[in-house]
Amino acid sequence: MDEPLSIVLFSGTDDRLTAASLFAAGAAVLGRPVRILLQYWGLEAFCADRNARAAEISGDASETGAALFADARAGGQVNWAETLRQSKELGEVEISACAQSMDVLKLQPADLDPMVDGVEGIAGFLAAAGNGQILFV
Amino acid sequence: MPEESAPVISRTIDARGSFCPGPLMELIRNIREAQPGDVIAVLSADAGSRTDIPRWVEKAGHRMVGVFSRDGYDEIVVETLH
Numbered sequence: 001m002d003e004p005l006s007i008v009l010f011s012g013t014d015d016r017l018t019a020a021s022l023f024a025a026g027a028a029v030l031g032r033p034v035r036i037l038l039q040y041w042g043l044e045a046f047c048a049d050r051n052a053r054a055a056e057i058s059g060d061a062s063e064t065g066a067a068l069f070a071d072a073r074a075g076g077q078v079n080w081a082e083t084l085r086q087s088k089e090l091g092e093v094e095i096s097a098c099a100q101s102m103d104v105l106k107l108q109p110a111d112l113d114p115m116v117d118g119v120e121g122i123a124g125f126l127a128a129a130g131n132g133q134i135l136f137v
Numbered sequence: 138m139p140e141e142s143a144p145v146i147s148r149t150i151d152a153r154g155s156f157c158p159g160p161l162m163e164l165i166r167n168i169r170e171a172q173p174g175d176v177i178a179v180l181s182a183d184a185g186s187r188t189d190i191p192r193w194v195e196k197a198g199h200r201m202v203g204v205f206s207r208d209g210y211d212e213i214v215v216e217t218l219h
Contacts, residue, residue: 025158029165029193077156090165 003132012041028091
């Protein structure tokens, strides 16, 4: 079994969510288990009534870059949520919510998208990551 | 790669509107439904797929028939082995 790819998804903007979803997809199709921990704004992106920023682009983008990114989205490019959904179909992708973020943001599991598989603590996430790579997005 | 070696294509996936890794994901979905010996062509305008698809095919134990440059896109042909 390949080492898992573990992704801490901290950010909640469209471009960063997309970047993380592409890594998840790439690892999933190569047969690597993928584990995503949703923290703070990444967690809010999976919460239907708080995810307005998930349609925005981060401050990292230039004006031109932001316009091109928006064009690609308007042109029908698959969005981050759909990429994650497809990754879960094609491989082993487990998405969990950071327990501390759930507390701070006063969220309950029922508030989250059904793609989220459960709630997990940081220690459990790190233990499961083992010697595999961890990405922080 | 010489095209005369290309076998008969069983199905063609037109993924020219998709960015990376869309064409690869479409290919995998189709290979799961395919029979051993089926030959699948993916049409892709995404440069990443030129390297991603052959690497995945090698790892997954299928056979690359070839990556053929067409007019503004690539035709990436894979034979399903299992």
